[in-house]
Amino acid sequence: MVKAGASGAGGGAGGGASGKEEIAAWSMTQAAAGLARGEVTSRQLTEIMLERIAASDNNAYITVNPQALAEADAADARRRAGKARSGADGIPVALKDNICVRGLPTTCASRMLANFTPPYSAAVAERLAEAGTVLLGKLNMDEFAMGSTSEHSYFGPVKNPRNPARVAGGSSGGAAAAVAEDLAYLALGTDTGGSVRQPAAFCGAVGLKPTYGRISRFGVVAFASSLDQVGPITKTVADCAWALSLLAGGDPRDSSSLPHPPADYIAGLRGVAGLADAGGSGYGGGGGNGGGRGSDGDGGRDTYGNGTVFGAGQGGRPRIGVPREYMGEGIQAEVRRAVSDLAAKMAAAGAAVEECSLPRAEYALSAYYVISSAEACSNLGRYDGVKYGYRANNYDSLEDMIRRSRSEGFGDEVKRRILLGTYTLSAGYFDAYYKRAQQARTLIMEDFRQAFQRYDALLIPTSPVTAWRRGADFADPSAVYAMDLCTVSVNVAGLPAISLPWGTDGDGLPIGAQLIGAPLSEALLLRIAHGAEELGAAVNSRRPNAGIGTGPAVGAARDAGAGSAASPASGSASSTGAGSAADAAGDAGAGRSEGGRLDG
Amino acid sequence: MAESEYQTVIGLEVHAELDTASKIYCGCGTAFGGEENTQVCPVCAGLPGVLPALNRRAVEFCVMAGLALGCEINTYSRQDRKHYFYPDLPKAFQTSQFDLPLCRGGYVDIEAGGQAKRIQLTRIHIEEDAGKLIHGPAGTRVDYNRCGVPLIEIVTEPDFSNAGEVYAFLEALREILLYSGVSNCRMEEGSLRCDINLSIHREGEPLGTRTEMKNLNSFSAAKAAVEYEEKRQRQVLAQGGRITQATLRWDDARGLNYVMRSKEDADEYFYFPEPDIMPIALSAAEIQAIGARLPELPQARRRRYRETLGLSDYDARLLTSAKAFSDLLDEAVALGAPAKLCANFIMGDITRLLGEAGLPPERLPFGGAALAELTALIAQGDLSNSMGSKVVESLFAPACAGQSPKEIVAAKGLSQVSDQAALQAMCRQVIEENPQVAADYRGGKTKAIAALVGQVMKLSRGKANPALVNQILADLLA
Incomplete structure (x- = not known):
């Protein structure tokens, strides 16, 4: 919760032009511009964030970095000396607590690792440090990234900044809540089955899950190795693009990790104009496949808005497919309407939008839970109380020590996944579960491959529902698992996908729209998302107003305030913001290679 | 029924540590005997979040071993996780290979009990070694130095029918691995270990229940364990009992197997493909290039010794029995030394002196250059064979460390006297001092000359060139 008193404390921060609230609400791109102009210092940004973190009761942070201000001072000194490492030098950021940082606890929100401090940093932590960012701290999450609510944390649940009675989503709930409540300009989460996108959707932030392998996983505590991927959560699409530019690359x-050099993800952002012309992306696998379109004879295919179907001479228009499997039963009506609304507006802006099908979509949820649980049970075997982490106090043998340490050190959800994984990998069940799940995975990938011969991106909801009540009593765990319906197939197929806010439901809770791209098509995906974001400036309130309550009245109040709250962020970010982001990314690239030489 | 009606069926799983400089998934060193936990990093200690990066050299070494053993190399193979909880296994899984190993098939030809036999291999795969538990009075400690050292596991078909065949196989396998350079095969350091599966049955009947014997650390222990276990199983069946599936551990000191675990805790390893390591794809060209780096193997070397160097089959076998011996021979021959003379020194004085010093062949204190120089002195007539033996002794002596054979000969005055005038003077003296022998010779007893030669050699303290002495004496007595 944002405390009104914050603006009165620690005077001086923010200079003349902007108040603390306004500075806190800046996007990462705006904050970088403020630093570049000399309007603020990194110390001021960092102090504002630390004050807000201390005042917040959303439980987004597990650990606050005691070195944050020292890092900020160092960044300011570099900038004064004309030696800023990148445009992001001095930007306060935060990391999900399953991303290792040398010398800081990395708990994975588990009792098992509550006292674990790694002697190494994750590749993504190194890359951000090389860019000069200031680490604010480590973010709350579902234990070992298993969950969709961020309630399964040894350190207590994360509250949704839009409504503290609601869950923040998960597993990167702390990351989404931190960004949504202006407690960091950039947060990194991890996405194994939707853990970046879904909490971003629940909290009204932008969350990007890159192609599997696009960002190094080194130093990121594994949940399911073949599905895990680090992803940024930010306030704007441009910030996500910038963050990806800082993080992407082989390791x-x-x-x-994929050796392909990262693209300049910011240079191609064009706002709504990007929805009329996707050209110049360097990606367009579908260009020569026009002949195949409509060959399935699906005459009843829906179209959106302008009635566009594919035809000759449309090479420049981004082609958006809306798979009907994710727009029907099981999707909250308001969510369905919101995504249809976005589809129609994208079509009106020039994109070629049509309904399509991913016929094997129904297998994704089962395949995901089998594969992720199998890998989790393997990855979590190392927590045995022998070398580090939690060890039971009383035991009467080695075996008993391991059994008790694991029983006492892990929470219920983690144990459930371990048991599930152990079962599916057992001799006699392997073929029935794990092997068939991998076969389903191949079919799902094939579905997407075919879809991306026709479409540049697919549009579906991020979550079938908006944020539910904390402490909600689901009849059985699989009912919660079913809430991952819209996100898991992306991980199963290793694809990039982005969630961006698109309006709210009747309770004023944010709705997330998800755009999915072909492997390594992040540049195009971000361009389309950037256009959608600009279209959405009128329907989205990016950040919460102070004094959050529950009920429709609050939603209405927020909608009323949307004009003023949203315009500085999305309005300027898409015009001036994008320009400075491009400059900053250029700096970032230079900074990284310079950092490499210094290290070398 | 009589015990002898039963036939023994044995299969082996042999683990050999690969002689790479670094571990299989990280940059830590692999040297044996380092201080506890000094060759450990977050990767081989399995800390949270770290990832393995496969050492290509380990793959190449496995392929070399496979090619040396006649295996088919899979162009697409994969690594899998094998799970179990034990403190010496920090990730709680061993990264190994399950259904797509690097090498399939292959064989080792052995000779046991005077009979040649071909032992078929099932497969060879790569995997990582585990750490070691150190039990002490203050409790049990874990040393992770060995954790992540690359291993190959060589699995045979159940082709053995007795302990002698097992012993011969292990010797032949060790020889091939040593020659191919992929493992140092030091059993005392655990670089080569073997597990044995054994069952007995009557001909024409299905195979019996097998027991597994673990971690046999010497060839003689393997042989003894097989003999013990087949006898035990025969006795059990003879008394009307049943064999129960079990894992046994051989106690070398007491000369018996004891049960580690029985079937109730049968192995369940929850294998599945390792998601952190990409499949290993090898092109035919890459496999060929790896094969080209494979050194000459013992069988080929024996053939070359017979056919090119003109050595006997017996000599060839003895010389190749230790790679260090045959490397020594090849080095000396490459420098122009006569093969047979070198072979005689290696099989004679050098083997004897190594034995006396208690040294293995690879610890020989001198190399092929010294042997070449020594044999050249003899071939040129500057040194007698017996003096040659004295030079070899000196080469072993710490006092002569670093000295070449020439320097030793000079320092010790061992040089053979080939000076005509000096030898003639000595021969005249001997003829004068032994008139009766001289008369015998002149009288037709040609063999008597040998006694005179001996006297000259004695007079010269062994340094005279015997062939020359013989010639001079014959001339003087003519």
Whole structure:
């Protein structure tokens, strides 16, 4: 919750032009511009964030970095000396607590690792440090990233900044809540089955899950190795694009990382204009596949808004498919309407939008839970109380020590996944579960491959529902698992996808729209998302107003305030903001290679 | 029924540590005997969040071993996780290979009990070694130095029918691995270990229940364990009992197997493909290039010794029985030394002196250059064979460390006297001092000359060139 008193404390921060609230509400791009103009210092930004973190009761942070101000001072000194490492030098950021940072506790929100401090940093933490960012701290989450609510934390649940009675989503709930409540300009989460996108949707932030392998996983505590991917949560699409530029690239320490050089993800952002012309992206696998369109004879295919179907000479228009499997039963009506509304507006802006099908979509949820649980049970075997982490106090043998340490150190949800994984990998069940899940995975990938021969991106909801009440008593765990319906297939297929806010439901809770791209098509995906974001400036209130309550009245109040609250962020970010972001990304690239030489 | 009606069926799983400089998934060193937990990093200690990066050299070494053993190399193979909880296994899984190993098939030809036999291999795969528990009075400690050292596991078909065959196989396998350079095969350091599966049955009947014997750390222990276990199983069946599936551990000191665990805790390893390491894809060209780096193997070397160097089959076998011996021979021959003379020194004085010093062949204190120089002195007539033996002794002596054979000969005055005038003087003296022998020779007893030669050699303290002495004596007595 934002405390009104914050604006009165620690005078001086923010200079003349902007108040603390306004500075806190800046996007990362705006904050970078403020630093570049000399309007604020990194120390001021960091102090504002630390004050807000201390005042907040959303429980987004597990650990606050005691070195944050020292890092900020160092960034300011670099900038004064004309030696800023990148445009992001001095920007306060935060990391989900399953991303290792040398010398800071990395708990994974588990009793098991409550006292674990890694002697190494994750590749993404190194990359952000090389860019000069200031680490504010480590963010709350579902234990070992298993969950969709961020309630399964040894350190207590995260509250949704839009409505503290609601869950923040998960597992990167702390990351989404921190960004949504202006407690960081950039937060990194991890996304194994939607854990970046879904909490971003629940909290009204932007969350990007890059292509599997696009960002190094080294130093990120594994949940399910073949599905895990680090992703940024930010206030704007441009910030996500910038963050990806800072993070993407191969890493010899992660064999699954892709060697392909990252694109300039910011240069191609064009706002709504990007929805009329997707050209110049360098990606367009579908260009030569026009002949195949409509060959399935699906005459009843819905179209959106302008009635566009594919035809000759449309190479420049981004082609958006809306898979009907994710727009029907099981999707909250308001969510369905919101996504249809976005589809129609994108079509009106020039995109070619049509309904399509992912016929094997129904297998994704089962395949995901089998594969992720199998890998989790393997990855979590190392927490045995022998070397580090929690060890039971009383035991009467080695075996008993391991059993008790695991029984006492892990929470219920983690135990459930371990049991599930152990079962599916057992001799005699392997073929029935794990092997069939992998076969389903192949079919799901094939579905997407075919879809991306026709479409540049697919549009579906991020979550079938908006944020539910904290402490909600689901009849059985699989009912919660079913809430991952819209996100897991992306991980199963290793694709990039982004969630952006698109309006609210009747309770004023944010709705997330999800755009999915072909492998390594982040540049195009971000361009389309950037256009959608600009279209949405009128329907989205990016950040919460002070004094959050519950009920429709609050939603109405927020809608009323949307004009003033949203315009500084989305309005300027898409015009001036994008320009400075491009400059900053150029700096970022230079900074990274310079950092490499220094390290070398 | 008589015990002898039963046939023994044995299969082996042999683990050999690969002689790479670094571990299989990280940059830590692999040297044996380092201080506890000094060759450990977050990766091999399995800390949260770290990832493995496969050491290509380990793959190459496995392929080399496979090619040396006649295996088919899979162009697409994969690594899998094998799970179990034990403090020496920090990730709670061992990264190994399950259904797509690097090498399939292959064989080792052995000779046991005077009979040649071909032992078929099932497969060879790569995997990582575990750490070691150190039990002490203050409790049990874990040393992770060995954790992540690359291993190959060589699995045979159940082709053995007795302990002698097992012993011969292990010797032949060790020899091939040593020659191919992929493992140092030091059993005393655990670089080569073997597990044995054994069952007995009557001909024409299905195979019996097998027991597994773990971690046999010497060839003789393997042999003894097989003999013990087949006898035990025969006795059990002879008394009307049943064999129960079990894992046994051989106690070398007491000469018996004891049960580690029985079937109730049968192995369940929850294998599944390792998601952090990409599959291993090898092109035919890459496999060929790896094969080209494979050194000459013992069988090929024996053939070359017979066919090119003109050595006997017996000599060839003895010389190749230790790679260090045959490397020594090849080095000396490459420098122009006569093969047979070198072979005689290696099989004679050098083997004897190593034995006396208690040294293995690879710890020989001198190399092929010294042997070449020594044999050249003899071939040129500057040194007698017996003096040659004295030079070899000196080469072993710490006092002569670093000295070449020439320097030793000079320092000790061992040089053979080939000076005509000096030898003639000595021969005249001996003829004068032994008139009767001289007369015998002149009288037709040609063999008598040998006694005179001996006297000259004695007079010269062994340094005279015997061939020359013989010639001079014959001339003087003519």
